[in-house]
Amino acid sequence: DIVMTQSPDSLAVSLGERATIHCKSSQSILYSSNNKNYLAWYQQKPGQPPKLLIYWASTRESGVPDRFSGSGSGTDFTLTISSLQAEDVAVYYCQQYYSTLSFGQGTKLEIK
């Protein structure tokens, strides 16, 4: 099974500043035949289901603000929020779909 590990577990960032969340997979999730990384990012606010932000590691879902971006390849990935807004307070999860599905443990993002 592929284990996904996020860091940090929690993060406090000032409004307007950059927030960076890391996700590491226990094995490469880059599929060589199509050169795609099988990774998605989700945002979950209290009392709500997860909301898809990014898939294929860097493709932003329609309607997601462009301050959200994903990067990385192989085993190391990053979700970046370029200028933190109050509505971005949430827990963020990475998820691999290379081999069944598995999620990171989540990163709680708060305002400093």
Next chain:
Amino acid sequence: QVQLVESGGGVVQPGRSLRLSCAASGFTFSNYAMHWVRQAPGKGLEWLALISYDGSNKYYADSMKGRFTISRDNSKNTLYLQINSLTIEDTAVYYCARVGASSWSWAWLDPWGQGTLVTVSS
């Protein structure tokens, strides 16, 4: 619009069984694989099971094999999850989710339902 609505949760005694349902609307249900994911109170997301678009293939998380059964009725646009021999550790919000692309079974999940809470307690 695309919508998933779970039902069937509630308070249940340890050792009992429960069947959760997920009613789909706003898309061609029979074209998409579907998943169940759960979230224990204050915890992270745990993938449970996948069923292919036509129900011919089913996959389960290793820790769920034997007690969980995923199924679907494409004529009713409904997904199901049967859970047997419930334990305290099964207390969670159970989400159904559609796979993000109709040509894939293993992919990102979008959208998700609002979830149904299962509380296992004596």
